[in-house]
Amino acid sequence: MEPITGSSSFWFLGLVILLALSLGTARCQLQLTTEVVDAADVNDYCMGFIYNTGTDNIQGWVVPPQCEKVVERYMTEGEYQRDVAATCLAAHDYFSSLRPGPTDTVVFDIDETLISNVPYQIGLHWGVNKFDPVSWKEWTAQANAAAIPQVLALYNELKDAGWNLLLLTGRAEDERNDTMANLLRAGYVSWFDLILKSEAEEGLLAVDYKSRRREEFEKKGYTVRGCVGDQWSDLRGKAAGDHAFKLPNPMYYIA
Numbered sequence: 001m002e003p004i005t006g007s008s009s010f011w012f013l014g015l016v017i018l019l020a021l022s023l024g025t026a027r028c029q030l031q032l033t034t035e036v037v038d039a040a041d042v043n044d045y046c047m048g049f050i051y052n053t054g055t056d057n058i059q060g061w062v063v064p065p066q067c068e069k070v071v072e073r074y075m076t077e078g079e080y081q082r083d084v085a086a087t088c089l090a091a092h093d094y095f096s097s098l099r100p101g102p103t104d105t106v107v108f109d110i111d112e113t114l115i116s117n118v119p120y121q122i123g124l125h126w127g128v129n130k131f132d133p134v135s136w137k138e139w140t141a142q143a144n145a146a147a148i149p150q151v152l153a154l155y156n157e158l159k160d161a162g163w164n165l166l167l168l169t170g171r172a173e174d175e176r177n178d179t180m181a182n183l184l185r186a187g188y189v190s191w192f193d194l195i196l197k198s199e200a201e202e203g204l205l206a207v208d209y210k211s212r213r214r215e216e217f218e219k220k221g222y223t224v225r226g227c228v229g230d231q232w233s234d235l236r237g238k239a240a241g242d243h244a245f246k247l248p249n250p251m252y253y254i255a
């Protein structure tokens, strides 16, 4: 066997570098699939998933089973609360830079916006399991969802500053009493109006239903200046104002 000379060691080193680069590429491709192989990959993949739910880069998603624990940690170990606080601070800065007139309105969604359904979501394995309308009605009938504290503070600030606060929810009209009871219990003591989905609107996508209701509201002479919600369907569409504030929600998606 020939000893490794200067020039052959150069080529050997090149070969090693090429091999390392190709392995790196394979690993990168692996992380873009759901075939994650170890805890670090799971965490990277799932944090990427959470980011992409927030930006609406992926539609119609459900939480991948391997991400259940990562979503749980995101929701319960401080990161969600920090992201909510950052959104509320941005909304506070924006709306306090405006002087609301008597018709100026901010639209708030309810679930995962004013109040948190985390105890219900735990039963759905943080969104891994499909939404179940029967258990959802049982949960809302308890009227026991807690306020998201940073949003409650923002809400009260805007109310005190003279904004009309319109609540626009995808909850059904027959949940009105329970929803009002829950809001009052959570600390939301008043609102300008509360709009729920009528039976005739059941088949509509949230984005169309909310657009239509905001348009009707504006036809009465009011102006929507901005919306706050956890779904892009709360924020897109017609009569949505000049600024949208998107709260995090990596647990479920509503079109």
Ligand SMILES: [Mg+2]
Pocket: 109, 110, 111, 112, 113, 229, 230, 231
């Ligand atoms: Mg919501």
